[in-house]
Amino acid sequence: MIPVTKPYLPNRERLNQFLDGIYERNWLTNNGPLAQELTSRLEEYLGVENLLLVSNGTLALQIAYRALGINEPVDGKPAEAITTPFTFIATASSLKWDGIQPVFADIDPETWCLNPASIEEAITPQTRSIVPVHVFGNACDVEAIDTIAQKHNLKVIYDASHAFGVNYKGKSLLKHGDAATLSFHATKLFHTGEGGAIIFQRKEDLERAKRMINFGITGRQTIEELGINAKMNELQAAMGLCVLDEMEANMAVRHRVWSNYERALFSLVQLQKRSDDLSYNAAYFPAVFESEPAAVKVAELLKENRILARRYFFPSLETIDFFEQTSPQPVSNDIAGRILCLPIYASLESQQQKAIIDVIKSFLATGLQR
Numbered sequence: 622m623i624p625v626t627k628p629y630l631p632n633r634e635r636l637n638q639f640l641d642g643i644y645e646r647n648w649l650t651n652n653g654p655l656a657q658e659l660t661s662r663l664e665e666y667l668g669v670e671n672l673l674l675v676s677n678g679t680l681a682l683q684i685a686y687r688a689l690g691i692n693e694p695v696d697g698k699p700a701e702a703i704t705t706p707f708t709f710i711a712t713a714s715s716l717k718w719d720g721i722q723p724v725f726a727d728i729d730p731e732t733w734c735l736n737p738a739s740i741e742e743a744i745t746p747q748t749r750s751i752v753p754v755h756v757f758g759n760a761c762d763v764e765a766i767d768t769i770a771q772k773h774n775l776k777v778i779y780d781a782s783h784a785f786g787v788n789y790k791g792k793s794l795l796k797h798g799d800a801a802t803l804s805f806h807a808t809k810l811f812h813t814g815e816g817g818a819i820i821f822q823r824k825e826d827l828e829r830a831k832r833m834i835n836f837g838i839t840g841r842q843t844i845e846e847l848g849i850n851a852k853m854n855e856l857q858a859a860m861g862l863c864v865l866d867e868m869e870a871n872m873a874v875r876h877r878v879w880s881n882y883e884r885a886l887f888s889l890v891q892l893q894k895r896s897d898d899l900s901y902n903a904a905y906f907p908a909v910f911e912s913e914p915a916a917v918k919v920a921e922l923l924k925e926n927r928i929l930a931r932r933y934f935f936p937s938l939e940t941i942d943f944f945e946q947t948s949p950q951p952v953s954n955d956i957a958g959r960i961l962c963l964p965i966y967a968s969l970e971s972q973q974q975k976a977i978i979d980v981i982k983s984f985l986a987t988g989l990q991r
């Protein structure tokens with residue numbers, strides 16, 4: 622079976638060296654030396670400051686919400702956050718889990734990121750924040766979102782889970798917003814097995830979040846505030862350091878895979894329109910087909926050939942009952958119905974990729990998609 626993605630496994634000898642160190646020190650978690658090293662290496666690699674490692678990308682979002690106070694009720698009623706329905710469930714469910722009501726706004730039909738005009742329409746007196754997603758590593762309209770946030774005094778937390786290493790206008794995309802979060806789940810471009818990080822704009826928010834991820838403990842006998850456990854451990858950090866060492870080689874191969882797809886399919890499917898002046902990390906290859914039946918059929922045909930393409934993101938999140946939404950989000954719903962993410966990972970062989978392209982091309986050649 623060809624999966625849609627495969628976790629990247631770094632050099633085993635190198636990992637063993639880190640494990641030897643962990644055994645020697647007998648220091649397994651609580652801001653150990655490997656977590657500290659990974660923090661500074663990532664800050665340097667990404668070109669950011671105020672980076673905090675956490676145990677996964679969902680807790681990264683939740684800690685960011687709390688550190689910025691966007692969960693505080695407004696006049697006794699739950700705070701609202703405006704977010705996108707075209708994302709992985711965790712963006713919106715993490716809000717709900719923390720007592721914040723997600724309010725969806727629609728996406729742009731070409732960039733698939735939040736449409737700024739829809740954000741403005743969704744603002745109410747309860748709104749405290751905007752939680753946009755740099756979906757598939759594309760940059761949101763950060764300038765427009767910034768203007769809206771300032772005008773209405775809202776915090777902005779970017780779910781940048783897909784935007785590892787992406788630069789926009791010559792600097793890290795992760796520098797936009799009050800905070801940006803990353804996921805280091807095994808299936809992500811850069812990973813630590815499970816893990817994540819938050820990049821804060823301001824140092825004082827970083828310091829508050831540091832206390833929060835360690836139960837609010839600030840000294841041997843002092844607990845200053847409500848916290849939780851969201852620390853990254855040394856085994857995760859060891860994996861991260863090894864994966865980071867091989868990042869450039871991994872990305873080069875992925876770019877090759879990505880370009881092969883693009884060359885073969887650009888005139889046959891709709892690809893994501895990316896912002897100008899944006900670098901790309903080749904983390905995903907999403908393709909939008911003419912119709913939902915066409916997308917479903919292509920996924921079936923690929924499966925018959927033992928290839929897994931994923932309907933990702935599907936369904937559009939406003940359709941999920943527990944979010945209690947009343948407004949339809951027609952653009953998101955339309956794209957979600959017609960999209961497939963094709964297999965992309967460094968060890969995907971060119972023969973395998975050719976087989977995938979052939980299945981899609983021969984289906985589209987029949988004209989049945991109309």
Ligand SMILES: *Cc1c(COP(=O)(O)O)cnc(C)c1O
Pocket residue numbers: 677678679680708709711712754780782783804805806815816817
């Ligand atoms: C992967 C992902 C998350 C969740 O991250 P975990 O590390 O799996 O908790 C959140 N948002 C988006 C957009 C993601 O792709």
